[in-house]
Amino acid sequence: MGEVQAAVVVAVMGMVMVVGVIGSQAFTLPSPWGYQCVNNTCVKKLADGTLPLATLNECKLTCGKMGVLWPQPTSASLGSEVAYFLPSNVVLQPSCRGEACSLLQEAFAVFRDNLERYHPLYSNGKAPWMQPWQPDASAHSLVVKVTVTIPEVKMSLDTQEDYLLEVTTAGGVTTVTINANTFFGARHALETLTQLIEYQEIHGLLMVVTSASVRDSPAFSYRGLLLDTSRNFISVAALKRTLDAMAACKLNTLHWHITDTHSFPLYLDTLPNMVYYGAYSSEQVYFPADVREILHYAKVRGIRVLPEFDAPAHVGNGWQWGEMQGLGKLAEPWQSYCVEPPCGQLNLANPNMYSVLGQVYKEFVDVFGPIDLFHYGGDEVNLNCWNTTDEIISWMTRNGYGLHADAYYQQWSIFQEKSHKLLTAANKGVEVPGILWTSHLTEAGRVDRFLNNSQYIIQVWTTGHDPLIAELLQKGYRLIFSNYDAWYLDCGFGAWVGEGNNWCSPYSGWQKVYDNSPHQMALNLTNSTYANLILGGEAALWTEQVDDHNLDAKLWPRGAALAERLWTNPPTGWKQAEFRLIHHRQRLVKRGVLSERIQPQWCHQNEGLCYL
Numbered sequence: 001m002g003e004v005q006a007a008v009v010v011a012v013m014g015m016v017m018v019v020g021v022i023g024s025q026a027f028t029l030p031s032p033w034g035y036q037c038v039n040n041t042c043v044k045k046l047a048d049g050t051l052p053l054a055t056l057n058e059c060k061l062t063c064g065k066m067g068v069l070w071p072q073p074t075s076a077s078l079g080s081e082v083a084y085f086l087p088s089n090v091v092l093q094p095s096c097r098g099e100a101c102s103l104l105q106e107a108f109a110v111f112r113d114n115l116e117r118y119h120p121l122y123s124n125g126k127a128p129w130m131q132p133w134q135p136d137a138s139a140h141s142l143v144v145k146v147t148v149t150i151p152e153v154k155m156s157l158d159t160q161e162d163y164l165l166e167v168t169t170a171g172g173v174t175t176v177t178i179n180a181n182t183f184f185g186a187r188h189a190l191e192t193l194t195q196l197i198e199y200q201e202i203h204g205l206l207m208v209v210t211s212a213s214v215r216d217s218p219a220f221s222y223r224g225l226l227l228d229t230s231r232n233f234i235s236v237a238a239l240k241r242t243l244d245a246m247a248a249c250k251l252n253t254l255h256w257h258i259t260d261t262h263s264f265p266l267y268l269d270t271l272p273n274m275v276y277y278g279a280y281s282s283e284q285v286y287f288p289a290d291v292r293e294i295l296h297y298a299k300v301r302g303i304r305v306l307p308e309f310d311a312p313a314h315v316g317n318g319w320q321w322g323e324m325q326g327l328g329k330l331a332e333p334w335q336s337y338c339v340e341p342p343c344g345q346l347n348l349a350n351p352n353m354y355s356v357l358g359q360v361y362k363e364f365v366d367v368f369g370p371i372d373l374f375h376y377g378g379d380e381v382n383l384n385c386w387n388t389t390d391e392i393i394s395w396m397t398r399n400g401y402g403l404h405a406d407a408y409y410q411q412w413s414i415f416q417e418k419s420h421k422l423l424t425a426a427n428k429g430v431e432v433p434g435i436l437w438t439s440h441l442t443e444a445g446r447v448d449r450f451l452n453n454s455q456y457i458i459q460v461w462t463t464g465h466d467p468l469i470a471e472l473l474q475k476g477y478r479l480i481f482s483n484y485d486a487w488y489l490d491c492g493f494g495a496w497v498g499e500g501n502n503w504c505s506p507y508s509g510w511q512k513v514y515d516n517s518p519h520q521m522a523l524n525l526t527n528s529t530y531a532n533l534i535l536g537g538e539a540a541l542w543t544e545q546v547d548d549h550n551l552d553a554k555l556w557p558r559g560a561a562l563a564e565r566l567w568t569n570p571p572t573g574w575k576q577a578e579f580r581l582i583h584h585r586q587r588l589v590k591r592g593v594l595s596e597r598i599q600p601q602w603c604h605q606n607e608g609l610c611y612l
Contacts, residue, residue: 037063037080041579041607056605057198058082060583062209069195069214070584071250071564072577078196079167079211083174084203085140087115087127092144098151100183106300107183108144110247111190115206117590118199139205140169144193146178146186153183155304156372157433157535161252162217163189167196169210187302188250192216195587219569220518220536222480224253224306225559228540230260232547233284240297245556245593247301248584249563254298255306255375255538258286261344264318266291268363271356273325278318288367295368306435307368309360310377312415313385316344327352334385340497340544345385348411349395354418361419361426371432374423378416379437379461383408413441413450420455435459435480444471453477457535461488464516470525473533479518481537486516487562489541489554496544510581510598511574513539514561519569536566552594557585579607 034053035042042059045051060068062080069076092108094101119127150160163185166177176193180186192214200207225246227234243254258266264278267287279285298305315331322330328350334343346353365371386392386408393403401407416436424431435457436442441450442458444467451458457478460469464483472479484491484504492507494500518537519529539562546554564570564577582604588595603610 035059040064044606055201058200058207061196061198061207066580067196067209068580068583068587069192070248070560070580070587071567072570072580073192073214073216074568075216076214077212079209081210082200082207083140083169083210084200084205084207085142085174086205087112089139090115090142090144092146094146094148096146096148096151096183096186099153100148100151100186103153103183103300104146104148104186107187107190107302108146110300111194114194114591115197117592118197118206120199122590140208141173142176142208143173144176144178144190146189147180148183148186149181150183153299154370154372155184155252155299157221159184159221160217161185161188161250161302163192163214165189165192165212165214165216167193167209167212174208174210184252184302187247187300188216189214191247191250218250218252218567220534220566222253222536222538223251223563223566224255224480224536224538225251225555225562226255226257226308226482226538226540226542228257228260228543229265229286230257230543231262232543233263233265233280234543234551235548236286236290236294238548238551239294241552241593242555243294243298243301243303244591245552245559245588245595246303246563248588248591248593249560250302250567251559251563252302253304253306253538255308255540257308257310257375257542259318260310260314261316261338261342266367268360270359270363273321274318274360277320291367304372305368306373306375307364307371308375308377308435309364310375310379311357311419312346312348312412313338313379313381314344314377315346316342319344319346322350322352322356327356329391330356332385332389334382334389337382337384337388339380339503343385345381346415347391348386348415349389349392354422357419358422358426361423365423365426369427371427373433373435373457374427375435375459376416376419376423377437378441379439381412381439383440386411409441409446409450416441416451431455433457433478438462438468442468442472444468447472447477448475451477459538461540464521465524467525469521473522473526473528473530476533478533478535479530480535481516481518481521482540483516483521484540486512487537487539489539489558490543490545493545502544508558510558510561513558514565514574514577514581517565517569537562553596556588556593556595557581557598558596560584560588 032047033044034047035056036045037059042063045053047053066072066076067078094104096104116127121128160181161184163180168175178186178189197206197208263280264274265286267275267285275285295305319331329347330353331344331346437459453476458472459480459482461482461484463485486508488504491504493502495502518534522530541554585595
């Protein structure tokens with residue numbers, strides 16, 4: 001048989017027909033099935049002419065108050081009818097000022113491209129809407145009227161991301177009206193509109209619901225994914241693909257854990273030795289132009305990029321040049337004292353370390369700025385790295401600090417205070433909230449001795465039932481949840497040091513990710529939700545066993561489950577979300593995301609029948 005050159009879908013005598021071309025020979029594959037919406041479920045029926053049946057896509061789009069929207073909006077009402085149109089018939093009518101206007105135009109181009117991707121033959125940035133058949137000439141126009149009130153475009157923990165979306169149809173025009181205070185809200189509304197549209201197999205057109213009303217705003221202001229690019233390098237293309245998927249789910253923060261002991265892949269203009277000694281290769285480097293390209297790509301998609309420079313632990317490769325430049329040892333490897341190879345912590349006894357650290361911060365601020373948050377890392381410091389080193393022991397003794405554990409914790413807290421001042425100086429005197437992982441400094445009875453709750457946000461990576469969570473909340477610390485027993489996406493795989501499973505097994509399926517509620521965890525521990533102190537959450541993907549080739553499957557669709565928890569914080573569990581998530585996974589795949597398959601396709605076509 002020859003190569004399949006084209007395939008289209010047409011209607012023949014009221015039945016859906018798949019038509020293909022092999023060489024010069026045509027073939028047809030009729031489908032005897034259609035779908036009927038019954039109790040908010042798309043039920044597969046035999047198309048025998050006795051019932052008006054829809055295609056699967058149309059049924060998914062119009063069945064139920066929420067249709068297939070992801071994440072579930074605050075409130076929505078969708079019509080049960082559709083109108084047909086082509087992407088070429090979509091028009092933007094913006095009402096905005098300043099930078100919001102230019103970004104809105106770019107976001108609309110992303111919206112248009114996502115529509116093109118609905119075509120089953122999409123490739124190379126376009127879909128063959130006019131080939132190899134002529135679509136229905138009665139296609140509507142789709143007019144998208146967007147009003148953005150605030151001209152400035154700056155993400156912060158107080159940024160308004162709410163929007164109102166209305167769809168009406170009259171004559172041959174479907175009109176979408178979007179009102180939002182900020183560009184970010186308007187961008188989220190465009191994503192919702194994308195999800196009110198699907199490909200119509202019979203007519204070879206796109207279809208949009210003829211009427212809808214969606215009012216929406218997020219439950220949490222911080223909705224993130226952490227991606228580690230030190231243990232294994234992640235390409236710019238893969239980072240962009242991750243941002244595309246995040247935008248499809250209304251996540252708003254990419255926490256970029258860009259450096260660690262394993263490698264230092266970020267080129268710094270004034271400290272080129274960091275990359276020279278720390279990058280895996282000359283091809284595995286992020287240059288300032290790469291970072292700025294990623295930052296803009298993210299902003300158009302409603303996402304902040306949060307840089308993390310983890311210290312004083314989790315440093316190593318990239319710091320080896322200090323002695324050769326007459327600066328002494330800036331960091332020590334301490335191979336016996338860390339959770340995984342390679343090891344390293346900054347040398348507190350060397351004042352030159354602070355000079356270099358300040359320059360690192362300056363470069364981070366220059367390339368990532370303007371910043372509204374900064375992540376200092378601050379986890380997994382091992383005191384043995386310091387209290388077994390002659391240089392540090394001598395320095396501690398000489399200055400009268402003592403050699404007991406509390407003295408080392410005190411020096412660690414002084415390091416953090418100096419780091420905060422260096423970062424603020426690098427940011428031209430503008431202080432921004434700092435984020436720190438839970439650590440020995442935040443342990444029971446200790447945190448308020450060392451960390452100011454007005455300066456620092458604590459990111460919780462312990463279990464979701466850790467009593468420390470209650471203490472942090474009761475002492476007024478703002479929290480971001482990343483509890484590893486649900487939101488560490490690298491858990492549950494084979495160990496890479498030794499045998500068996502990795503340290504944080506078992507694997508957390510999308511169901512566990514979805515049901516992991518920060519407010520419920522706080523309520524279980526304190527009898528209060530502490531809604532004013534819980535900023536949100538973040539799933540973490542540490543990349544010991546991840547690179548470009550399996551990144552998407554590790555992140556998605558579990559990242560989408562996280563997104564609905566953080567956007568909607570639904571009172572219901574995963575079972576009520578399953579139909580929509582399965583469809584959203586299909587949507588991500590259409591957009592080029594290699595999302596993991598979590599059910600047979602039969603389940604997508606037979607809603608509600610895949611339960612034991």
